[in-house]
Amino acid sequence: MKTGKVPPDILKKAVYPFLGQKRSEVLVHSGFGEDCCIIDFGEYVAVVSTDPITGADTAGGYLAVFVACNDIAACGARPIGILVTLLLPEGSGEDTLLRIMENVHKACQKIGIEVLGGHSEVTPAVTKPVISATAIGMAKRDNFVTSAGASPGDDVIVTKFIGLEGTAVLALDFEEYLRGKLPGEVIKRAQSFVDDISVIQDGLTAAGAGATAMHDITEGGLLGALWELAEASGVGMEIYRERIPILPETEAVCRAFELDPLGLISSGSMLICSGDGQKVVDALREKSIPATVIGKVTDGGRFILDADKKIPIVPPERDELYRAIENVKNKKKN
Template sequence: MKTGKIPPEILKKTVYPFLGEKRSEVLVHSGFGEDCCVIDFGDYVAVASSDPITGADTEGGYFSVFVACNDVAACGAKPVGILITLLLPEGSSESMLLKIMESIDRACREIGIEVLGGHTEVTPAVTKPVISATAIGMARKDGFVTSAGAKPGDDIIVTKYIGLEGTAILALDFEKFLREKLPEETVKKAQSLVKNISVIEDGLTASAIGVSAMHDITEGGLLGAIWEITEASGVGAEIYADRIPILPETQAICQVFEIDPLALISSGSMLICTSKGQEVVKALKEKSIPATIIGSVTSNGRYILKSGQKFPITPPERDELYRAIEKIKTSMQKK
C-alpha cells in the first residue's frame, strides 16, 4: 500500500468488518467518512476523534491538537480535552520532547482545553516523532451533526481557503528550498497560515444555524472531503471550480511542487452542507470567518464544473503533501 490514508475499498474489506460488538450507547459508529464517534450520556453526548500527525515536523504538536479538535467541532461539539500518544525515535533529545509539548500546550491554551493524559515513549519502531491525538468534546443530544446527513438541494459551503495546513507545513518544513523558488514575502505568508487551521468556531457557528452535514477538510483535501461526505450520505455533488477559494501563496507553493491544491491537506477549512446556505455564510462572516458556497448536493454523481465541462471527482489515492515531500527528498538526494 502507498503512503497516506488506506483506500476506501481496502477499508471496507479489512477494517470495517472487524469492529467488535456494537453498543446501544453508541449513536454514531465507525464508518467511512465519519471521523468521530458519538456516545449517549442522557441529555448530552460525548464526541471523540483520534488522528495521528506524521507529515509535519516543525509544528507537529500544534497541528495534532487542532486536527483532532477540528473533527469534534465538525460534529457541532465543543472540545473539552485531548489525550496524546507520543512516540519518539531512539536518540531523541529531551529538548525535542520539550519543544513538542510546548507546542501542544500552546494549541490547548488557544482552544481552552486540557491535556487529559496519554502515553510517551522512545521506540525503534519510528524514525521520526509520531503524535496521535484523541480529542473529546460534548454537545446536546439533539444538537450533534454527522457527515452522513447531506441532502439533495443542500448548498455546499467551504470556510476560509483550501490547502491551509498543507501550505503551512511545506513552508515551515522546507523554508530554505522554497526561498530559492519564491519571494520571501510569499513564504512568510504561507508560514503564517499555521495560525488559521482551527475550524472549531466554524463548526459551532454553522451548527447553531442549522446544517445537514459537516466534514473538516483534512487528508485528501477538498476532493477527499467531498467524496467522503457524499459517500457517507449516499448522495452526489456538483462543485464549481471558479468558486473554490484558494490563496495566492497556496497556488504558488503548489506550482513549485507540481501538486494539486484540491487534494492537499486542508485543516482550517470546513465543508458544510445545509439548506440554509446564505444564512450560514452570513453568520460565519459576522464572526470574520470567510465562507463561500461552492456548489450543491445532488442525488447522484460527483463532478467539478469547469469551463462548461463536467469532470468526475474520484477519491485521491493519497494526499498531495506526501507527493511534495517525496519530490523534495528526491531532489536533495540528486544533489
C-alpha cells in the same frame, strides 16, 4: 499500499468488518466518512475522535491538537480535552519532547482545553516523531451534526480557504527549498497560515445556523472531503471550480512543488452542507469567518464543473503533501 490514508476499498475489506460488538449507547458508529463516534450520556453526548500527525515536523505538536479538535467541531460539539500519544525515534533528545509538548500546550491554551493524559515512549519502530491526539468533546443530544446528513438540494459551503495546513507545513518544513522559487514575503505569509487552522468556531456556528452535514477538510484535501461526505450521505455533488476559495500563497507553493491544491491537506477549512446555505454563510461572516457556497448536493453523480469540463470527484490515492515530501527527498538523492 502507498504513503497516506489506507484506500477506501481496503478499509471496507480489512477494517470495517472487524469492529467488535456494537453498543446501544453509541449513536454514531465507526463508518466511512465519519471521523467521530458519538456516545449517549442522556441530555448530552460525548464526541470522540483520534488523529495522528505524520507529515509535519516543525509544528507537529501544535497541529496535532487542532486537527483532532477540528473533528469534534465538525459534529457541532465543543472540545474539552485531548489525550496525546508520542512515539519518538531512538536517539531523540529531551529537547525534542520539550518542543512538542510546548506546542501542544500552546494549542490547548488557545482553544481552552486540557491535556487529559496520554503516553510517550522512544522506539525503533519510528524514524521521526509520531504524534497522535484523541480529542473529547460534548454537545446537546439533539444538536450534533454528522457527515451523513446531506440531502439533494442542499448548498455546499467551504469556510476560509483550502490548503491552509498543507501550505503552512510545506513553507515551514521546506523553507530552504522554496527560497529560490518564491519571494521571501510569500514564504513568510504561507508559514503564518499555521495560525489559521482551527475550525472550531466554524463548526459551532454552522451547527447553530442549520448545517445538515459537516466534514473538516484534512488529508486528501477538498477532493477527499467532498467524496467522503458524499459517500457517508449517499448523495451526489456538483461543485463549481471557479468558486473554490484559494489564497495566492497556496497557489504559489503548489506551483513550486507541482501539486494540485484540491488534493492538499486543508485543516482550517470546513465543508458544510445546508438547506439554506446563505443563512449559514451570513452566520459565519458575522463571526468574521469567510465562507463561500461552492456548489449543490444532488441525487446524481459527483463532479467538479470547470468551464466546459466535468471532472469526477474521486478520493485521491494520497494527499499531495506526501507527494511533495517524496519529490524533495528524491531530488536531494539525485
